[in-house]
Amino acid sequence: MAVMQCRPGCAACCTAPSISSPIPGMPGGKPAGIRCIQLDEHGLCRLFGDPARPAVCASLTPEPDMCGESREHAMLWLQRLELETRPAPVIGSALAPKAQNRHPPKKRVISRSTCEELPPAGISST
């Protein structure tokens, strides 16, 4: 079966999800919905091939469900996953009843991010 390729310039998985690992320039990690500081103007990772790149980024692989046919699809899919997998609020807090009614998060490994399959030309760190 052919391996799915990352869509050049999409960068949805470098934007929509939170990343808890330190990233150069973002020592506390990346909040959800914030573009990673290491994305260049073409939506490519400046850290590709660099050991400083978070392991979670290197392990994320494109998947049809996640990537879809457009960046908009991927952003919505990843935003939903982010909501489903964020830590449950403490029981007794105002948010607890909603959390109890929530479907359990779909088990999946967020693995890699953009640019893995992209040519390194023009990327400073590749």
Ligand code: SF4
């Ligand atoms: S792997 Fe991430 S950046 Fe690449 S096409 Fe899929 S959602 Fe977009």
Ligand code: SF4
């Ligand atoms: S792959 Fe690169 S640009 Fe994307 S989130 Fe990870 S460090 Fe940032």
